[in-house]
Amino acid sequence: MPRDCFKLSNYTEPCVPIMIYHSTMGLFKKNLHINILIILLGLGLVSCKEKREIYLVIGENIGKTERLTTEQFKADIEKVSEIPVSIVKANKNIPSNGEIIVLGTRSTNQLIEELALKNSIILSEDFPGSRGGILASVEYNRQKVVVLAGSDVQGMQYAVYQYCKDVLNVDPFEYWNGNTPQLNTNLNLTNFQNKVIPPPEIPILCYFENDVDELANIKEPKLEYDWKNYTELINSLVRLKYNAIQLFDMLGRPEFFLRPEYQKIRPAYDIRISFIDSMINYAHDMGMMVQIDMALGYKIKPMAQDKADCWAKNKQDWIDTWTYYFEETPISKADIFILRPRNQVWDWEYKSSCGEDKIEVFNEVYVELGNLIDHYKPEAKKVLICYHDGMQMFNDGFNPPKDWIIAWSDNGNADFDFLPKSTKGYDFGTYMHAGFWLNHTIHNPYPEKIDSIMKQMVKDYGANKYCLVNGQQFRPFLLNIEAYSKVADNVFAFNGKQFYSDWATNYFGEEAGRHAVQSMKKLHEAQYNRSGYVLHLWEIREAIAYLRDGAIVRPGKSTIQVNYNHVLSDYEHVDDRLLTLEQSLEEALKGEAIVGNDDVFYHDYILLPVQIYVDLLVFETQLHQMTQYKKQFEDTGDKDYLKKALDGMDDARKKLEVVYERSIKGDKNPVWKGWYHPENRRPNNGFPTFEMLDAIEHNLKGML
Numbered sequence: 001m002p003r004d005c006f007k008l009s010n011y012t013e014p015c016v017p018i019m020i021y022h023s024t025m026g027l028f029k030k031n032l033h034i035n036i037l038i039i040l041l042g043l044g045l046v047s048c049k050e051k052r053e054i055y056l057v058i059g060e061n062i063g064k065t066e067r068l069t070t071e072q073f074k075a076d077i078e079k080v081s082e083i084p085v086s087i088v089k090a091n092k093n094i095p096s097n098g099e100i101i102v103l104g105t106r107s108t109n110q111l112i113e114e115l116a117l118k119n120s121i122i123l124s125e126d127f128p129g130s131r132g133g134i135l136a137s138v139e140y141n142r143q144k145v146v147v148l149a150g151s152d153v154q155g156m157q158y159a160v161y162q163y164c165k166d167v168l169n170v171d172p173f174e175y176w177n178g179n180t181p182q183l184n185t186n187l188n189l190t191n192f193q194n195k196v197i198p199p200p201e202i203p204i205l206c207y208f209e210n211d212v213d214e215l216a217n218i219k220e221p222k223l224e225y226d227w228k229n230y231t232e233l234i235n236s237l238v239r240l241k242y243n244a245i246q247l248f249d250m251l252g253r254p255e256f257f258l259r260p261e262y263q264k265i266r267p268a269y270d271i272r273i274s275f276i277d278s279m280i281n282y283a284h285d286m287g288m289m290v291q292i293d294m295a296l297g298y299k300i301k302p303m304a305q306d307k308a309d310c311w312a313k314n315k316q317d318w319i320d321t322w323t324y325y326f327e328e329t330p331i332s333k334a335d336i337f338i339l340r341p342r343n344q345v346w347d348w349e350y351k352s353s354c355g356e357d358k359i360e361v362f363n364e365v366y367v368e369l370g371n372l373i374d375h376y377k378p379e380a381k382k383v384l385i386c387y388h389d390g391m392q393m394f395n396d397g398f399n400p401p402k403d404w405i406i407a408w409s410d411n412g413n414a415d416f417d418f419l420p421k422s423t424k425g426y427d428f429g430t431y432m433h434a435g436f437w438l439n440h441t442i443h444n445p446y447p448e449k450i451d452s453i454m455k456q457m458v459k460d461y462g463a464n465k466y467c468l469v470n471g472q473q474f475r476p477f478l479l480n481i482e483a484y485s486k487v488a489d490n491v492f493a494f495n496g497k498q499f500y501s502d503w504a505t506n507y508f509g510e511e512a513g514r515h516a517v518q519s520m521k522k523l524h525e526a527q528y529n530r531s532g533y534v535l536h537l538w539e540i541r542e543a544i545a546y547l548r549d550g551a552i553v554r555p556g557k558s559t560i561q562v563n564y565n566h567v568l569s570d571y572e573h574v575d576d577r578l579l580t581l582e583q584s585l586e587e588a589l590k591g592e593a594i595v596g597n598d599d600v601f602y603h604d605y606i607l608l609p610v611q612i613y614v615d616l617l618v619f620e621t622q623l624h625q626m627t628q629y630k631k632q633f634e635d636t637g638d639k640d641y642l643k644k645a646l647d648g649m650d651d652a653r654k655k656l657e658v659v660y661e662r663s664i665k666g667d668k669n670p671v672w673k674g675w676y677h678p679e680n681r682r683p684n685n686g687f688p689t690f691e692m693l694d695a696i697e698h699n700l701k702g703m704l
Contacts (some may be wrong), residue, residue, distance in 0.1 A: 053098040054085045054189070059109035065287040069157050070103055072235070073164065080168045081187040099189055100145040105156055112149050115140065125151050131243070132199040133159030135166075137190045146189055151199075154243060154287050158197050161239040167192050172239035173482075175232040176475050177601045178669045179507065201464055202488040204381070204429070206244035206291050206336070207237050207481075208470040211437055213682035214675055215473040216249065222266045222680075223249075223256050230279060233474055234286050240485035244336060245283050246291035246468065250276060251331075252299025254345055261683035271299050277330040289335035291383070291468075294369060296321050297345035300329055308345040310354040311361045318344065319368060326376040337373050338383040338407075339366065341390045341398065349389040358389075359398045366400035383407055383466060385431050391418040405429055405466050408457065412436035413530055414449040420461055429466025430457050434480035436472070439532025440682055442609045443476045445520040447483035447503075451496030454487045464491060473682075475672070476609065479503060479520070508595050508602055515591030516606045522584030523610055526577045536616055537685035539574070542566045543623040544688065547630060547645070547696040564634070567627045574624065578617040585610045600668045608667065612676060615662055619655040619688070622648060630700070639704055646700050652693055659688070 054077060058070055074085045088094060090102070090111040106113045106123060115121045120138045128134070133155035136147040148163055150156035164170040167189070171179040212225070215233075219226045225233075237245065249256070252271040256262050262269065280290050296303040296318060303321050307314040325331040341362040343350050350358045366384065373380055384404045386394055391408065395418070402425065409431040411417045420428075432450070435443060457463040469484045471477050482503070487494040500520075504513030545552050545562035552560040560566075588607045595602045629645035632638070663676040674680055678687045 052083045053095070054083055055095055055098045055100050056085060056087045057090050057094060057100060057102045057109070057111055058087060059104045059112075060089050060091050062104065062108050063153065064285040065153050066104060066108060066156065068285055069160050069287075073103070073160050076164050076168050076170050077187075080170065080181050080184050082183065082185065083187065094141075096141070096143070100140070100143070101189065102145055102147045103149070103156060103160065105150050105152060108153070108156075109149070111140075112147065115147060121147055121149065123149055123151065127151065128155065128196050129199045131155050131158065131203070131241075133157075133162075133197040134195070135159055135163055135192060135197070136194045137192070144190055150197075155197065155199070157238060157287055158241060162195075162197055163192070164239070172236050173478050175671075176236065176478060177507075177605065178671070179601055198490070200241055200489045201491050202429070202467050204244055204289070204336070204466045205242045205485065205488045206246055206289075206466070206468045207242045208246045208248065208468055209233075209250060210246075210248050210470050211435075211440055211472045211682060212249045213473060214680055215475065217265070217680040218672070218674060223262070223269060224272075224275075225250060225279070227275075227278075231282055234283055234288065238286050238288060240482060241489060242469075242485060243287070244289040244291050246293065246336075246338070247276070247279065248293060250279065251292075252302075254297040254299075254302065257299050257302075259683075261686075265683070269299070273300070273330065276300075277333075280330050280333050284333070289381075290333060291336035291338060292325075292331050292334040293385075294322055294325065294337055294339050295344050300331070301325070303345060305345045306353075308343055309350065310352055310356065311365060312354055312356055315368075318365070319372070322369060322372050326372065332376060334377070334380065336381045336383060337369075337377070338385050339369055340385045340387060341365070341393055342387060359393050359396060362393065362398060363400065366404060370401050370403065381405065383429070383468075385409065385468065388417060391420075395421045399424070402426060407431045407466055407468055408461070408463060410453070411530060412438065413444060413527075414446055414453050416453070416457075423461055427465040428461050428463040429468070430454070430463050431468045432470070432484060434469050434471045434484060435477040436470070436530070436532065437684060438530055438535045439527055440472050440684065441476070441533040441676070442523070442613050443480065444524055444527045444532060445479050445500075446524050447479065447500045448496035450480065450483045450487055451494055451499075454484075454491055454494075458491045475675070476605075478605070508591060508599070508606075512591040512594040512602070515587045515594070516602070519584045519587035519591065519606055519610060522580055522587060523613070526580040526584065526613075529573075531573075531577065533613055533616060534682075534685050536574070536620055537687060539567075539570045540616075540620050540623060540688050541686055542570070543620065543627055544692050544696060546627055547623065548692070548699040550695070550699075564627065564631045567624065570620075571624055574617060574620055578614070578621060581610060581614050581617060585614055604667045604669055604672070608662075612659075612662055615655070615659045619652070619659055622652045622655050626652065626696075633703070642700055642703055646697065649693065649697050649700075652696075653690065656688060656690065656693065 056070055056074060058066065070087060074087060077083065077085050090109050094100065102109065102111050104112050106116055115138060116123050121134060121136050123134055129151055131152065131154045133150035137144055138147055148159040150159055165172065169181045171177065174180060215229060216223050216225055234245065257269045283290050296308060301321055301324050303317060307317050341350065342348065352358060370382060373382055382404045384400055385407045387409050406426045407429045408420065410433055412433050413436060414432060467488050469481065471481050483499055486499055500517055504516040508516050541552055542562050546564060546567050552562060588610050592602060592607055626645045626648045629641045633641035660678065663678060666673060666676045681687065
């Protein structure tokens with residue numbers, strides 16, 4: 001039976017058989033053929049659907065970054081469309097029966113070079129420029145091909161990942177938020193407008209791996225990144241145009257092996273040099289620079305504290321340790337070296353034990369370290385991170401060599417307590433926080449602050465040469481992390497208010513998105529004056545210490561004898577914050593009613609953090625009521641007040657049970673089971689326990 005196929009669309013629909021008949025055939029015979037064909041089709045025995053195939057065309061001798069990016073791109077297409085994807089070399093015969101996407105740069109892919117020479121695309125090293133790229137649909141050999149290319153490899157990456165987001169609808173944070181793309185069996189590869197991706201305005205956008213406890217404790221061994229989590233962290237950051245990452249905690253910060261709280265978490269803490277080396281290699285393979293703080297307290301080679309507070313007597317020990325870093329450790333692979341003009345073991349102000357002037361000390365320190373960097377890694381960049389004391393020093397005569405970039409630090413919440421009197425002709429940048437140690441557990445969303453403060457710093461101080469973003473343990477701070485990536489891309493084009501709305505609408509829809517934004521704005525409002533969940537843990541320690549007539553013991557620091565005045569100062573602001581958080585919770589619940597209980601990301605990112613925060617403040621408020629009764633007893637001697645305080649013990653236990661139950665139940669996303677578990681959390685400022693409540697009860701009963 002002669003037949004042919006008519007394609008309804010470009011490889012997206014089954015072909016429709018067309019019967020060709022001789023003119024002598026009768027109507028009966030024709031109908032018989034049709035009936036037989038219908039039966040065969042119904043049985044699935046006849047099919048002429050043309051199979052789609054996609055070919056990714058790469059250069060002959062590409063590096064690891066292009067190859068990894070291409071492999072991720074291939075996986076994204078296949079995940080979204082289930083269309084088979086093959087990777088082919090540009091110097092081979094390119095199949096004519098498939099759909100073509102060309103990837104790379106003019107220097108790495110001869111086909112891109114050919115298209116550029118023919119003016120089919122406009123691309124050079126100068127246009128769009130370093131870290132810039134293009135998305136284009138052009139004619140080649142009488143067919144449409146997609147071109148995702150860059151002025152350099154990083155520009156090619158950004159073109160690919162922009163395409164993944166715009167056309168494939170792949171979320172850069174998919175691993176972290178569970179937002180998987182929907183299957184698109186009718187994927188149209190050319191469903192985009194040709195566009196130029198300009199180079200980011202801020203040339204270095206670095207992510208600070210800091211305070212990572214929850215991320216490092218989600219799996220065993222504790223205080224160590226799981227390789228999957230680490231590589232997915234890098235993958236997401238690259239898609240957001242972060243082009244550097246600072247390793248810090250994973251080098252073995254002093255707390256991990258010196259503080260009793262951490263010794264309890266992992267008694268035999270140590271680091272694996274080979275793992276650190278692999279971490280650095282993967283970051284490099286993904287096109288990121290690696291930044292290292294040249295502090296001297298890491299487990300990789302710890303220097304004693306008594307040598308860290310007197311440069312004059314221990315100068316050679318400092319230099320020898322830095323030399324060891326360069327000669328014996330993977331730190332030598334870093335591309336950016338930073339130093340803070342502070343104590344080089346603990347993260348506090350430098351206070352000389354031998355009568356030095358700290359400005360004079362660090363004017364010399366930065367020369368010495370700079371000379372070592374120039375000797376061992378002359379192509380590396382140098383960045384001076386100014387914390388509060390460093391900013392004051394800079395304003396008062398601290399002048400490192402001019403080849404150090406000066407990064408001005410916010411106060412943890414996108415505000416600046418100090419501003420430069422003058423930039424003194426240095427290249428200037430910023431050190432900003434997406435998350436801060438005082439709100440380490442619950443994020444403080446503030447894209448509108450990021451908008452205003454970054455514009456101010458760039459406009460008034462030219463601080464657009466570098467930006468370091470502290471993301472704490474990453475996952476709770478996705479909103480701010482993305483906002484910094486957008487503002488670094490184009491500072492004055494960024495609109496924080498619009499970004500906020502678009503972000504929430506994209507994830508939750510317009511109506512639920514409005515409630516999500518209102519909830520997050522109230523959550524931000526509740527954290528005024530650099531507050532946060534962790535600050536309340538400290539206040540709870542104060543209340544518990546007062547109720548049990550104890551002291552707060554701080555390893556490595558002085559013990560605090562707590563009295564009623566410590567607690568009194570917390571009453572009013574806790575009540576105020578709780579009221580605002582309850583308004584945040586109300587908005588979050590309204591949004592949940594719209595998206596439904598099955599929206600995992602809404603629950604985990606919008607609703608759950610507020611619930612956890614409210615639980616803690618409800619418990620703290622209960623303790624405050626008990627402290628008031630205890631104070632009234634102390635003032636009057638009336639033991640009825642002690643009885644009232646004791647009457648509150650049952651409510652205190654019930655409210656603490658709620659804190660634990662919700663924290664342990666935690667996220668709906670099973671990947672992050674245990675994230676909020678008290679055993680996995682960062683131990684800064686401790687965590688209330690039922691044993692502490694038992695101690696309170698024992699003390700109050702003893703006073704009757």
